Amino acid sequence: MDFVTPPPLRDDQALAIVAPSRPSDATTLRIGRERLASLGVETRVFPTADPDRDEPASPAARAADIEDAFTDSEIGAVMAYTGGDDQLRVLRHLDGGALASNPTRFFGYSDNDNLRLFLWNRGVVSYGLGLHPDLVCDAELHSYTERYLRRALFEESLGRVAPADEWTDDWFDFETREPRDWRDNPGPTTWVGPDADPDEPVRGRTWGGSFGIVKWHLQADRFLPDPERLDGAVLALETSEDVPPPREVGYTLRAMGERGLLERFDGVVFGRPRTNAPPLEWDPDPDEYPAELKDIVTRELERYAPDSVAGFGYDFGHTEPSFPLPLGGVATLDPADGALRFGSE
Incomplete structure (x- = not known):
């Protein structure tokens, strides 16, 4: 099977925020959207990531949210709000053909590696990082994370990855x-x-x-x-x-x-x-x-x-x-x- 790297996010497209694992918190969702906006990224919050939701949506509903984001021509990238421990139950509800036919840059890791392995089986490249905690900690987005997030959003490849100067x-x-x-x-x-x-x-x-x-x-x-x-x-x-x-x-x-x-x-x-x-x-x-x-x-x-x-x-x-x-x-x-x-x- 051949692999495809989904195309970079275009200026006329938005990034969808979804919650395949757990729903979002209003404060951290706001911070994350603000920091993405500072990179020139317009965001749309999909239903599963609604901060007014107290409990995760059903596995079928979470799968539908992912499919809706991938198949929306106005969406050029999809980012998971955060991880969790339940996403394995979502995979059986996904239409792999629909995702493969509409390759979109997906961002997430941890519990979202379930979806990333699912995409791997369909020959679709996906990316690490998620909105929480990667984009919302500290007084500002770390310059190292920002550098490679920009490449993952807007360029064909990450190229050479240098070590970070510092870590915590x-x-x-x-x-x-x-x-x-x-x-x-x-x-x-x-x-x-x-x-x-x-x-x-x-x-x-x-x-x-x-x-x-x-x-x-x-x-x-x-x-x-x-x-x-x-x-x-x-x-x-x-x-x-x-x-x-x-x-x-x-x-x-x-x-x-x-x-x-x-x-x-x-x-x-x-x-x-x-x-x-x-x-x-x-x-x-x-x-x-x-x-x-x-x-x-x-x-x-x-x-x-x-x-x-x-x-x-x-x-x-x-x-x-x-x-x-x-x-x-x-x-x-x-x-x-x-x-x-x-x-x-």
Whole structure:
């Protein structure tokens, strides 16, 4: 199946805000729309994202909202308000043919990776970032997020993605709106498998998303692509605010290996993991967790995909700031300098 990157947002088109997971909050919705307006983007709020809604719409209604946004010729991009934990139930109600026939740039991640994997199966490239929290935290939109959001909205590809100069693991308090602490970004690190060429860039279409959503799709086994379509792909994963124990990530990758899936990926890009999150069932060490996660992942790759290349600590997913990783887009990972590029399909 061929892939299509939906065309950039035109000046005469609006961006639809939908809520495939949870309805919106009036204050953060307003802030997000204002910041999109500052980028020259007109927005339209679709029914599921109505801030007066107390509960999420039914799965069928949420699917209808997505289809209405994709098939509206006046809409050139669609952005999810926020994530959640329920979007898997929406997919059975979607008309995949209608979405594929009307490819539109979709923005979302976390629970919205359900829809992004659904679009991947139809050959439609989609993007990370959502309105909340990515566009509404802090006194202004972070310049790093803004730079790559502009590219994702208005350009053909993201091109070369540079590391952010700074990052934060702090949660933003929407009541006090106090500034967060930011720290220097050490940049990504690269692991080259024992059978891989350290001088040979890896190039392939990205598949994956938030670890929890990928695990759900492996468990449900209803929306996985044919394994052959993953040959030569790049697995993109990030661990979200769930902060799963490294061994759990390892177990899932091991199961993918035994299923004959992990060996199909030529490369892996891992997002910078959060360690500061809402109350957890365990207490991760913020200094040790990323290294433990890397060790577990590389152990399973060495077992099942020794000719792959993996990059860790990229600025996508639940880290802040972040860039909108194109799921289904062609990624090039250069082990010589850790560079990550998107485009030239």
